[in-house]
Amino acid sequence: MRRAWIVVWKDVLSERRSKETLNALVFFALLLLFVFQFALGPDRARVEAALPGLLWIAFVLAGLLAFGRTFLVERENDCWEGLVLAPGDRSAIYLGKLAGNMLLMAMVEAALLILFALFFSLDFTAALPALALVLVLGTFGLAAVGTLFGALTAQLRARELLFPVLLLPAVVPVLLGAVTATQTVLAGQPLASASSWVTLLAAADVVYLVVGLLTFEFVLEG
């Protein structure tokens, strides 16, 4: 557990000093907003109807960029060997990277919600606690698979192509659950009416986390 924290701390520190990923991701999110606006036109009702889907499209696209970079930075900075040689259980590295990705995505998602609220004049405050739970559960599922596959593809050729091709079909259940639950929450209904989806998201999160923890040492081997 302590090792996982060290990995998180190291990544947060290097991100705080370089700010390369977060800045680019928030800017990317802003660009997505423009794309959505151009695609849907000025009709507010249309934006509101498509909102849960739009939010998750933005999260997934940002996630694809963020998770794909998780282990790429280690390679670019020639730190891969050091990471692999670090003593102790490799699953700590997975946990650390996963926590770092969750942190990063939390900031991107917060920024996106604010931008959405601003540009489409929406009000999320009423639904915020329930929405936060759905976002955390959904993002955890994305990040758990994304971190694992990010490590898996970091050393491969054509990784920027392969990574989304592997990740997207694998996270279909997370997307379905997250979008449906978000829809329920944003419609003002209590979270209990989407309880089966929340359960499914939680179950998927647990399964992905367990598979990730168990298989990660094989991913990092070479």
Place this chain on the structure above:
Amino acid sequence: MAIRVLGWLAVLALLAGLGAAFGYAPREAVQGNVQRIMYLHVPAVLTAYLAFALVFAGSLGYLLTRRPGWDRLALAAAEPGVLFTGITIASGSIWGKPTWGTWWTWDARLTSTAVLFLVYVGYLLLRGMIDEPDRRARAAAVVGILGAANIPIVHFSVKWWRALHQPSTILGPEPSPIAAPIALALFVNWVAFTLLLFYLLAKRTEIARLEDMHAG
């Protein structure tokens, strides 16, 4: 030699299956001849599930033992698995046009089968991108295990999302309501497809073994 015998058995069984599907089985009362696509559709999907179970077994076996034979099993099962899933989707589509009036609909089972197809196409793409055998085997095994663990989650998520396809008749809990001759024709075809899968498996593992020998 044994592989060749298995191959001929598969050929014979497929011919018997063809005879059973078009000669022996009666014309279905409501759907007419279109229903006969089922003799391709259902055995194909059952065989695909078996193949993906074998991918899972091979992936697990490789990570636990590190014997390349397990990896060759996973590879040899994934390819026909994708093929049979493709056959399932294509034949279902051809059946759906006259019966449901549409080639494709975002129904639960159609969608989950399509997702399954995409997951394992990704698996094969990944394998194609890595040259080094040990690394390829490890990466593929991780994806194979996650893919298998994901199947029930995909199944339930898509099921709650929507459902139009009739529920499973063969694997369901109640005794099957299918008429005996139709069930028999299905059974013959299922046996034939399973034999074909095992023939392809044996052949493909053999080829992969020779490839590894040649590379190593």
